[in-house]
Amino acid sequence: MATDTFSPVTVIPREQIARDQPRTLGDALFDQPGISASTYAPGGASRPIIRGLDQARVRIQENGVINNGVSDLGEDHAVPVNPLINDRIEVIRGPATLRYGSGAIGGVVSAENNRVPTFIPLNGYSGQVTTGFSTVDNGRLGAATVDAGKDGIAVHADGFKTATDSYAIPGGIQRNSATESRGGAVGISAIGDRGFVGVSFSHYDSIYQIPGGEAAEARTRLTPRQDRVLSRGEYRPLDGPLEVIRYWAGYSVYRHEEIGIGEDGVDGVQAVFKNREAEMRIEAQHVPVFTALGTLTGAIGVQADRRVINTQLEAFLPRTDSRVGAVYLFEELELRPGARLQAAGRIEGDRIRSTAVQFPSDFLPIPGEDPLQFPLTRHFAPKSASFGVLQDLPYGFVASVTGSYVERAPTGYELFSQGPHDATATFEIGDPNLKLERARTVEASIRHAVGQLRFDATGYFTRYTGFIYRRFTGALCDDDFASCGSGDELRQVVYSQQNATFYGAELAAQYDAIPVGNGWFGVEGQFDFVRAQFDNGTNVPRIPPYRIGGGVFLRTEGWFARVNLLHAFAQNRVSDFETPTAGWNDLRAEVSYTKALDPAVYGASEVTLGLQGRNLLNDDIRNAASFKKDEVLLPGRNVRLFLTARF
Numbered sequence: 081m082a083t084d085t086f087s088p089v090t091v092i093p094r095e096q097i098a099r100d101q102p103r104t105l106g107d108a109l110f111d112q113p114g115i116s117a118s119t120y121a122p123g124g125a126s127r128p129i130i131r132g133l134d135q136a137r138v139r140i141q142e143n144g145v146i147n148n149g150v151s152d153l154g155e156d157h158a159v160p161v162n163p164l165i166n167d168r169i170e171v172i173r174g175p176a177t178l179r180y181g182s183g184a185i186g187g188v189v190s191a192e193n194n195r196v197p198t199f200i201p202l203n204g205y206s207g208q209v210t211t212g213f214s215t216v217d218n219g220r221l222g223a224a225t226v227d228a229g230k231d232g233i234a235v236h237a238d239g240f241k242t243a244t245d246s247y248a249i250p251g252g253i254q255r256n257s258a259t260e261s262r263g264g265a266v267g268i269s270a271i272g273d274r275g276f277v278g279v280s281f282s283h284y285d286s287i288y289q290i291p292g293g294e295a296a297e298a299r300t301r302l303t304p305r306q307d308r309v310l311s312r313g314e315y316r317p318l319d320g321p322l323e324v325i326r327y328w329a330g331y332s333v334y335r336h337e338e339i340g341i342g343e344d345g346v347d348g349v350q351a352v353f354k355n356r357e358a359e360m361r362i363e364a365q366h367v368p369v370f371t372a373l374g375t376l377t378g379a380i381g382v383q384a385d386r387r388v389i390n391t392q393l394e395a396f397l398p399r400t401d402s403r404v405g406a407v408y409l410f411e412e413l414e415l416r417p418g419a420r421l422q423a424a425g426r427i428e429g430d431r432i433r434s435t436a437v438q439f440p441s442d443f444l445p446i447p448g449e450d451p452l453q454f455p456l457t458r459h460f461a462p463k464s465a466s467f468g469v470l471q472d473l474p475y476g477f478v479a480s481v482t483g484s485y486v487e488r489a490p491t492g493y494e495l496f497s498q499g500p501h502d503a504t505a506t507f508e509i510g511d512p513n514l515k516l517e518r519a520r521t522v523e524a525s526i527r528h529a530v531g532q533l534r535f536d537a538t539g540y541f542t543r544y545t546g547f548i549y550r551r552f553t554g555a556l557c558d559d560d561f562a563s564c565g566s567g568d569e570l571r572q573v574v575y576s577q578q579n580a581t582f583y584g585a586e587l588a589a590q591y592d593a594i595p596v597g598n599g600w601f602g603v604e605g606q607f608d609f610v611r612a613q614f615d616n617g618t619n620v621p622r623i624p625p626y627r628i629g630g631g632v633f634l635r636t637e638g639w640f641a642r643v644n645l646l647h648a649f650a651q652n653r654v655s656d657f658e659t660p661t662a663g664w665n666d667l668r669a670e671v672s673y674t675k676a677l678d679p680a681v682y683g684a685s686e687v688t689l690g691l692q693g694r695n696l697l698n699d700d701i702r703n704a705a706s707f708k709k710d711e712v713l714l715p716g717r718n719v720r721l722f723l724t725a726r727f
Contacts, residue, residue, distance in 0.1 A: 114586035120155035124288025133186030145330030164223035175466035200229035216718035217247035239264030256296035261286035277313035292711030300340035352392035378411035400492035418472030436512035460489035507557035584610035599636030621655035651704035661704035
């Protein structure tokens with residue numbers, strides 16, 4: 081984690097991605113302090129959960145531009161980002177999220193890669209090839225990235241392919257859990273002394289099965305496909321009031337079919353989801369201003385987003401058109417070396433248009449009457465602000481305190497959902513009268529990122545006014561509203577608002593205890609928790625459990641070894657119609673060796689070979705934050721062999 085930020089930033093570097101070989105962003109981040117995942121279809125659809133917040137409150141982006149697909153509409157929907165080709169994955173929390181939008185109220189998960197090239201490799205070319213095999217699911221994968229350039233032109237290409245069978249669990253197989261994905265990208269940039277400008281095209285294609293319950297019985301599987309164009313650039317003027325001007329722009333076309341055995345007994349397409357989305361952000365950073373109080377730096381930016389969702393067949397959301405325009409400002413004042421103040425503000429204009437439905441107040445059908453449908457356009461103007469103080473302390477420690485006020489407009493699916501979602505076994509009902517959600521947060525951190533001791537501890541408290549959540553009503557439905565109360569297939573969920581309080585803490589530490597060769601033998605530990613309650617004393621649903629973990633590691637002479645145990649406590653603080661979740665233990669071990677090579681002889685400059693074990697105790701692991709935790713176990717004992725070559 082970085083020490084010069086006002087809030088913690090979790091970074092998964094390229095080397096760790098190559099060792100862990102995650103198939104989804106949720107898999108990559110599941111065990112990080114303060115972060116969990118939905119694990120709806122492990123290896124296929126698993127979206128990050130940050131501090132108990134998910135979907136509309138966690139923004140997924142790639143190279144600065146949103147890349148959700150329709151993963152925020154339902155836990156069964158995949159994020160169209162494969163982690164294997166990324167240079168790093170960052171999770172950003174706190175005031176810095178204001179530059180991305182109110183949809184980042186919980187945090188930003190940012191996949192960073194060089195698909196739009198930003199540099200020319202030192203030797204004219206560079207790249208990486210990785211492959212691996214996992215025992216729990218007969219998993220196979222391969223991924224490669226190549227960067228090259230000369231005379232101010234840089235090019236990039238990457239590709240990946242993964243496949244797994246249905247994975248093993250203690251005592252058997254989790255039926256209908258196989259996955260397969262493939263994709264890649266090409267990009268080109270012109271790079272000069274004053275900046276760069278570039279563009280890339282990427283394709284993502286996958287098929288994965290939905291395990292558990294009726295989805296497994298119906299052999300449900302999803303087929304996400306996405307084409308995406310991304311452009312970014314920056315320009316640094318020679319003089320004038322601006323130091324640098326940057327832009328990010330992207331356009332994506334996404335589609336998936338939900339395929340399975342329908343009520344007619346025929347295996348076919350049951351629902352179709354389409355998403356077209358365009359986003360652009362321009363940011364101008366001014367030159368440092370020297371004042372009597374200190375040096376002032378900052379930037380102003382504008383952002384625009386357009387999203388159109390279309391569905392067909394048994395889909396729960398009508399056509400929805402969303403537009404967002406925003407302006408934001410960041411300023412930082414260095415009072416003296418080691419002390420800084422930061423302030424940020426954002427104003428948005430949101431417009432959401434779709435077809436609303438007026439359901440009965442008890443969400444049960446009235447015989448002989450159909451709910452009234454009518455076109456509706458909602459307008460919102462969220463306003464957000466934050467303030468932070470950062471102070472260097474003796475012995476290399478850094479402390480920070482931040483406060484923020486963030487308003488979030490309800491999304492189209494929170495307002496307009498109105499039907500069955502077979503893959504999640506829910507009948508979803510939105511509320512077209514939802515108001516702005518408001519969050520007031522205070523957060524304090526202390527960090528030490530250099531030397532033998534590396535330490536990061538953060539505590540936070542958030543007060544929500546009008547927290548939007550999905551509430552189980554207890555009723556069951558079939559595929560239309562007239563069946564609600566008498567059906568037996570789908571759980572009825574209603575988007576509702578209540579005031580709520582979230583608080584929690586995250587701690588991670590490493591200590592290099594004993595020098596070994598040119599490296600260290602050390603110990604590590606972590607702890608995180610989030611507590612979330614409504615004002616009436618009931619619990620917010622699907623909150624991750626308290627977790628604690630630790631172990632030992634050795635890093636020396638090209639060797640890396642690690643043994644670590646992560647324990648999740650039982651989650652008994654549950655909401656209505658939600659069951660408790662037992663605790664679990666995930667024992668992990670890893671050993672790898674990295675050797676430098678002569679590229680002239682071997683064609684590669686470095687190679688890493690290793691073994692990694694997960695859930696070595698073969699424990700029953702159920703994710704308390706998952707809709708399907710009573711039906712789906714996470715993978716059992718797994719050993720992964722991995723090989724990575726860099727050139």
